[in-house]
Amino acid sequence: MGKQPERYKLVEPGTIFYNPMRILLGSIAFLDEGVVPGITSPDYVVFKTKPGFLHPRWFYYWLRSDAGASFIKTLARGAVRERMLFRRLAAAEIDVPPYDVQCAFARCIPAAERAWAAAEAQLMVANALRAAYVRTLFDSEDMRRWPSGQIGQVAKVQSGYAFKSEWFAAEGIRLLRNANVFQGYVAWDEEVRLPSERRSAFTLYELSAGDIVLSLDRPVVSSGLKVARLEDSDVPALLLQRVGRFRIHGLLEPDYLYAFLNSTAFLSRITGHDQSLGVPHVSPSQVEAVELPLPPPSEQKRMADVLGRHTIKADCVCEAVENELAAINALPAALLRRAFSGAL
Structure with missing residues (x-):
């Protein structure tokens, strides 16, 4: 809580509240009946609907619907970041x-x-069942009898190229960024591309289906480690900085490495590393220094x-x-x- 707790706003059952600066991103909530009251930031808008005319649960779900999202966009204003002030919401009309x-x-x-x-x-x-299978494998007595070695002995982590933002274009080859790498998959909801005529200069950063990629900035999130294997639909693409691609030698099976990267053993060894501009960061050399069993x-x-x-x-x-x-x-x-x- 901040230095002025008296400024925080009470949220009672039947209350709708939202962040006016992030309303377009879905930052809106509803405290339903039977839920313990609480408080929220003084920056939030907190309101109740008129009894007998507008039901709060209906209105909350309507605001979260496609129609509600379109309605909110018509009310949001702002030169840098759009926000929806309550006075605009209160003055607006909708069909109910x-x-x-x-x-x-x-x-x-x-x-x-x-x-x-x-x-x-x-x-x-x-x-949890999937994670338990991986944990059982790498925590087993059978695994401990095998010699171990550093990842760098059997694979190298290639960091992506620092493509200049002024090169980005609407058409061309996609660039794989850390924003595209999730736990177990790659998503292209947010794309940046390099013009096709520049592609030939960066063949060392061409990605292939089956490549294992790891986000080097903020690699660990609440859902786990941001590591994935590329599918046919993910290529062609080029490797952008802050994402690492594993270059595997002949003594390491890719499926085995991918399983190890998803284990708690690997996760515990890369957490708490360097901060780059306040963002948790792991370097290729730190990843390569992690030891793994090598049957x-x-x-x-x-x-x-x-x-x-x-x-x-x-x-x-x-x-x-x-x-x-x-x-x-x-x-x-x-x-x-x-x-x-x-x-x-």
Whole structure:
């Protein structure tokens, strides 16, 4: 809490509150009935709806819907960062269904929220199962009988090239940034590209399907380590600075290395490293200095195959739960449509 706790705002059940500077990013919340009251930052907007006219649970979900997001964009103003002041929200007009329909929507939502929470718990269990398989492998007595060596003895970490931002273009070859690397996958929601005519000058940074890449800035997040293997759909692409690509020698199986990188043994050895401009940073040399068990390549392959069969089961559970979550997340929007059509 800051130096002036009296400035913090009370949040009671039935209250909607949002960060006016981050409202476009979805920084909005609702404290439902039965939840213990709390406080929020003095920078937040805190308000209640008019009883008998606008149900707070309906309005909160409407603001989180596509229609609500479009509405918020029309009210946001700002030269550097857009924000939505409450006076603009209070003066705006929207179409709302009858209050009894809003109440019917509000009665349906808690069941969806409970289903969502149950599915989230299942997903956590499935993810924990995958991590448990990896931990069991590398913490086993069988693994300890093998000699160990540094990663740098069997693989080198190539850091990406510092492409100049003025080279970036709307068309061309994609550049793999740390913002694209997540736990176990690469996402291209945020793209930067290099013009195709410059590509030939950077063949040493060409990526291939199957490459193992690691984010070197803020490599550890709440969901785990930002390490992934590239798919066919991720290439062609070039390696940008602050992302490392493993160049593997013949004595190391890629699947085995990837499993080790996802182990708690590796994670514990790279946490708490250097700060670069306040951001946790790990260097290629620090990664290469981490020791790992080095059984013969044939044994590495056998272990990776066994682990792969186990993790496929966990992956199937995760996929099923994620599909269930997607269906549950779509339910509020479907209920809103029914509310406006009079079918609720």
